[in-house]
Amino acid sequence: MARLAILTAEFAPFRGGIGTYVREIAAAATRIGHLVTVFAPDYGKDLEAPDAHDFAFAVERFHAGAFGPRWYPRYARAVMKVLRGKRFGQILAADIPFIELLAITRLFHGTPYMAAIHGSEVKRSKHTLRGMAFAPARIFSSPDRIFANSRFTRKLLLETFPAVSAERVSVAYLGVSEAWFETAEQTYIPAILSPFRNRQLVVSVGRITPRKGQLTLIRALAGLPADIRARLALVLVGSAAKREQPYMNELHRAAEAAKPAEVVFAGSLENAEIRALYSIADVFCLPGSLQTEAVEGFGLVFLEAAAQGLAAVAGAVGGVSEVVRDGETGLLVPPDDPHTIGVVLADLLQDGERRKRLGAAALAHARTFTWERCARQTFGEA
Numbered sequence: 001m002a003r004l005a006i007l008t009a010e011f012a013p014f015r016g017g018i019g020t021y022v023r024e025i026a027a028a029a030t031r032i033g034h035l036v037t038v039f040a041p042d043y044g045k046d047l048e049a050p051d052a053h054d055f056a057f058a059v060e061r062f063h064a065g066a067f068g069p070r071w072y073p074r075y076a077r078a079v080m081k082v083l084r085g086k087r088f089g090q091i092l093a094a095d096i097p098f099i100e101l102l103a104i105t106r107l108f109h110g111t112p113y114m115a116a117i118h119g120s121e122v123k124r125s126k127h128t129l130r131g132m133a134f135a136p137a138r139i140f141s142s143p144d145r146i147f148a149n150s151r152f153t154r155k156l157l158l159e160t161f162p163a164v165s166a167e168r169v170s171v172a173y174l175g176v177s178e179a180w181f182e183t184a185e186q187t188y189i190p191a192i193l194s195p196f197r198n199r200q201l202v203v204s205v206g207r208i209t210p211r212k213g214q215l216t217l218i219r220a221l222a223g224l225p226a227d228i229r230a231r232l233a234l235v236l237v238g239s240a241a242k243r244e245q246p247y248m249n250e251l252h253r254a255a256e257a258a259k260p261a262e263v264v265f266a267g268s269l270e271n272a273e274i275r276a277l278y279s280i281a282d283v284f285c286l287p288g289s290l291q292t293e294a295v296e297g298f299g300l301v302f303l304e305a306a307a308q309g310l311a312a313v314a315g316a317v318g319g320v321s322e323v324v325r326d327g328e329t330g331l332l333v334p335p336d337d338p339h340t341i342g343v344v345l346a347d348l349l350q351d352g353e354r355r356k357r358l359g360a361a362a363l364a365h366a367r368t369f370t371w372e373r374c375a376r377q378t379f380g381e382a
Contacts, residue, residue: 001033001034001035001382002034002035002089002090002379002380002382003034003035003037003087003088003089003090004026004029004034004035004036004037004088004089004090004091004092004379005036005037005038005039005082005088005090005091005092006022006025006026006036006037006038006039006091006092006094007039007040007078007079007082007091007092007093007094007098007102008022008038008039008040008094008095008098009040009041009066009067009075009095009097009098010022010040010066010094010095011023011038011040011041011059013043014041014043014066015239015268016207017118017298017300018094018095018118020300021094021116021118021149021174022038022040022094023055024174024175024177024371024374025371025374025375025378026038026055026057027055027056027057027371028175028370028371028372028374028375029057029375029378029379030056030057031056031372031375032372032375032376032381032382033381033382034375034379034382035058036057036058037057037058037059037060037088038055038057038058038059038060039060039061039062039078039081039082040059040060040061040062041061041062041063041064041065041066041067041071041074041075042061042062042063042064043064043065043066044063044064044065060081062074062075062077062078062081064078067097075097075098075101076101076105079098079101079102079105080105083105083109083111086111090113090114090379091111091112091113091114092113092114092115092116092378092379093113093114093115093116093143094116095116095118095121096121096124096125099115099117099121099139099140099143100139102115102142102143103138103139103142103143106142112144113143113144114143114144114145114146114147114378115140115143115145115146115147116146116147116149116172116378117140117146117147117148117149117153117157117297118149118153118297118298119149119150119152119153119156119294119295119296119297119298119318119319120293120294120295120297122140122153122156122157122160122161122295123156123160123293123294123295124293124294125139125140125160140157140161140164141161141163141164141165143168144168145168145169145170146164146168146169146170147169147170147171147172147377147378148169148170148171148172148297149171149172149173149174149297149298149319150171150173150297150298150318150319150322151171151319151322152295152297152318152319152321152322153171153297153298153318153319154169154170154171156295156297157169170377172374172377172378173298173322173369173373173374174298174300174303174369174371174374175369175370175371175372175373175374176300176303176304176306176307176366176367176369176370176371177304177371179271179275180271180275180303180304180307180308180366181307181308181363181366181367182275183279184272184275184276184278184279184308185272185276186276186279186280187276188270188272188273188275188276189273189276189277189280190266190269190273190277192264192266193233193235193264193266193277195262196233196262196264197280199231199232199233199262200231200232200233200282200283200349201232201233201234201235201277201280201281201282201283202217202221202232202233202234202235202281202282202283202284202285202345202349203234203235203237203277203278203281203283203284203285203305203310204217204234204235204236204237204238204284204285204286205237205238205274205284205286205301205304205305206237206238206286206301207238207239207240207241208236208238208239208240208244208247208248208251209240209241209244209247209292209294210244210247210289210291210292211288211289211292211294211295211296212238212286212287212288212289213286213287213288213289213315213335213336214236214251214287215247215250215251215254216287216289216335216336216337216338216341217234217285217286217287217338217341218234218251218254218255218258218263219254219257219258219338220287220338220339220341220342220345221234221258221261221263221342221345222254222257222258222261222338223338223339223342224261224342224345224346226260228346228349229258229259229260229261230260230261232261232262232349233261233262233263233264234258234261234262234263234264235264235266235277235281236251236263236264236265236266237266237267237268237269237274237277238267238268239267239268251263251265252265274304275308278304278305278307278308278310279308281305281310282349282355283310283311283312283313283345283348283349283355284302284305284306284310284311284312284313284330285312285313285314285341285345286299286301286302286312286314286315287313287314287315287333287335287336287341288314288315288317288318288320288335289315289317289335289336290317290335290336291336295317295318296315296317296318296319296320297318297319298318298319298320298322298323299314299318299319299320299322299323299324300323302314302320302323302324302330303323303365303366303369304366305362306329306330306359306362306363306365306366307363307366307367308363309359309360309362309363310359310362311329311330311331311348311354311355311358311359311362312324312329312330312331312358312362313330313331313333313341313344313345313348314330314331314332314333315332315333315334315335315341316332316333316334316335317335320332323365323369324362325361325365328358328361328365329358329361329362329365330358330362331344331348331358
């Protein structure tokens with residue numbers, strides 16, 4: 001049994017992929033016998049009361065908001081608290097702020113630590129002023145072990161920073177929570193979908209941002225014949241940051257051009273609502289994009305949809321091809337190509353047997369990704 005510390009800038013109630021990663025790997029490590037403490041911001045007044053959650057592991061909050069220059073001293077203080085007294089046998093930096101800070105403290109504090117990388121931080125560390133200021137080759141060379149969420153992310157790191165030792169970098173695939181496999185309760189289906197239950201449903205879940213490719217998807221629908229569009233509804237689940245408001249405006253304009261297809265902006269939904277939506281949908285689609293600085297390091301959302309037997313049309317970006325097997329559990333399409341995406345979607349929507357076959361294979365594939373495996377690969381047995 002080891003005492004583990006996981007440091008993260010993103011954690012409940014903060015929504016996002018890193019927050020999901022931390023919550024799930026901490027819970028899985030606890031289930032296999034480790035003693036886990038997550039160190040995360042309290043977010044002040046930015047979000048709802050963060051500790052109104054029931055976790056199976058300890059959570060220690062430090063007073064800070066979502067990561068930014070203003071809060072850097074508070075984050076640094078949290079690092080020193082973890083290092084003081086050497087009370088933890090293993091320390092994991094779950095995201096780039098703590099990877100940076102632990103690399104700095106390593107200059108005068110010899111405590112070993114590990115890092116998790118997710119994809120986008122590798123590119124940003126190479127090309128942004130903040131990344132260059134922290135000498136990225138050094139921050140990625142300092143951890144004793146680095147765990148990448150996919151082969152794609154591992155390759156990206158090693159190609160971007162050749163000075164990083166390949167022996168220190170391993171792949172630890174993420175897992176799918178058992179809750180996603182549970183039978184969905186139809187009462188959780190959002191009421192805004194009631195007028196469209198007689199249409200075929202295409203669902204897309206992800207943060208509203210150009211990296212996810214929602215605009216390409218709407219334009220793909222707009223290019224379909226009117227009779228096909230009249231039978232379709234696209235449900236976009238996710239929220240947009242304030243800086244993405246121009247992109248959201250583009251989405252609404254594109255949705256008008258796609259009529260008679262209906263585009264439903266569902267906003268953020270709880271997992272039970274998303275699961276219920278997957279259970280009645282016909283296809284999951286998230287095209288992604290190659291036109292942004294950020295990358296899709298893994299693609300957990302495709303596996304969560306697959307847990308409800310839902311076939312996917314997925315953009316061939318980043319690590320997505322490692323979770324969606326082309327022609328077996330879903331169909332890979334070129335991102336940023338509305339015409340091809342539209343043709344593939346239309347063909348799949350008209351072939352119920354193929355959707356059923358892909359969905360069944362996707363479900364079986366999703367079951368091979370477990371958080372316990374991820375935790376064992378990262379922390380070892382208790």
